[in-house]
Amino acid sequence: MTAALEVTGLSKAFGGLPAANGISLNVEAGERRLIIGPNGAGKTTLFNLITGDLRPDAGSIRLFGEEVSRLPTHRRTQHGMARTYQIITLFARDTLLHNIVLSLLGRSRTRWDAFRPLERHRELFDRARAALERVGLEPLAQRPISEVSYGDKRRVEIAMALAQEPRLLLLDEPLAGLSREERVTVKKLLDTIPRETTVVMIEHDMDTALDMAERITLLHYGTVIVEGTRSEVVADPKTREVYLGH
Template identity: 75%
Template sequence: MTPALQIGALRKAFGGLPATDNVSLEVMPGERRLIIGPNGAGKTTLFNLITGDLAPDAGTIRLFGEEVSRLRPHRRAHRGLARTYQIITLFPNDTLEHNIALSQLGLSRRRWNTFRALTDYADLYGEARRVLGRVGLEHLARRHISEVSYGEKRRVEIAMALAQNPRLLLLDEPLAGLSREERVGVTQLIAGITREVTVLLIEHDMDTALDLAERITVLHYGSVIVEGTRAEVVADPKTREVYLGDG
């Protein structure tokens, strides 16, 4: 079976300091993969390389068998890649459904039609409300982003990514800043994503995130130091040393 994501000897340095150092990994279709590591381990840099927000210094990135390391981000999105960000990136003065409709328009040829208002596209708004229903927010579709809670904004970001019908979804700390109750809701949302979508997840909430993934990759100083199942990774002395705090 062709991997959903295949990375080979990927490298990226900033001012001579390696942020991603010879990283190789494979994620199979439908898999839930967790990326963990201490602050500065290179997790978000890895995501930015996968999406094309950063260009690698060396190495390869394949999406469903296709080499994409030189493709621009929108080309990768058209091949089924979507993501959320560690810092929420929404339009606060627009409604929830408008934000979702915009995310769909970005993958449509209609984005070039500057003479027609977005609100004219009833199908985009219908799909936006359907996706908001998937994340439990359809009743807030016409609320402005600035009027909803932080946890609801996190759900909107996931909805924006799901609205693009991705085959590979990257979630960058989706539980960050959430209350315990909000974390439970977002965790259930992520767990309910269809297996037609492969999920790659960065998260610091170990207790919750470990339950979401079949396999875990541990990064430290930009390198993969441990990879395996939950039991294998938790038992590995290198994980305890660099991430769980054991010396």
């Protein structure tokens, strides 16, 4: 069976400083993978390389067996990849519903329709409402993003990604900045992601993240230090070294 995501020898340097230094990892279809590492380990750089926001200096990226490292971001998304951002980048002046619609349009031929009014495309709005319902935000559908709470924005981020029914979902710190209750809500939401969707997640909140992940990859200075099951990684002395110093 082909892996959902296969990264080989991925490297990227900024002005001589390597942010990713020969990263290789394999994520099986349906797997839940957690990526951890101290600040500046290259976690978000890895995501940006996978999505195509950054061009790698070397290495290859395969999505479900297909080489994508030379494709622009939007083409990779068409292969079934979706992501959420660490720093929220939503369309602040638009409604929650409209944000989801933009996401749905990204994977629908309807986006090239330049004549029929948007709101005539009922099926889009029905699906968008369903996506909001799934994260419990349907009642706020008509509110502009700028008027809802931080926790709600995070859920909209996730709803936008899930609405596309991605085969591979990259979550960049989905729990960052949330209150304890909000974290529980988002955690429950993440648990409902179907197995057809492979999940790769960057997260600092170990308590919540560790029990979700089946395998864990520890990055440090742009390289994979340890990879394995939860207990393997926790038990590995190199993990201790990275987090506690020598």
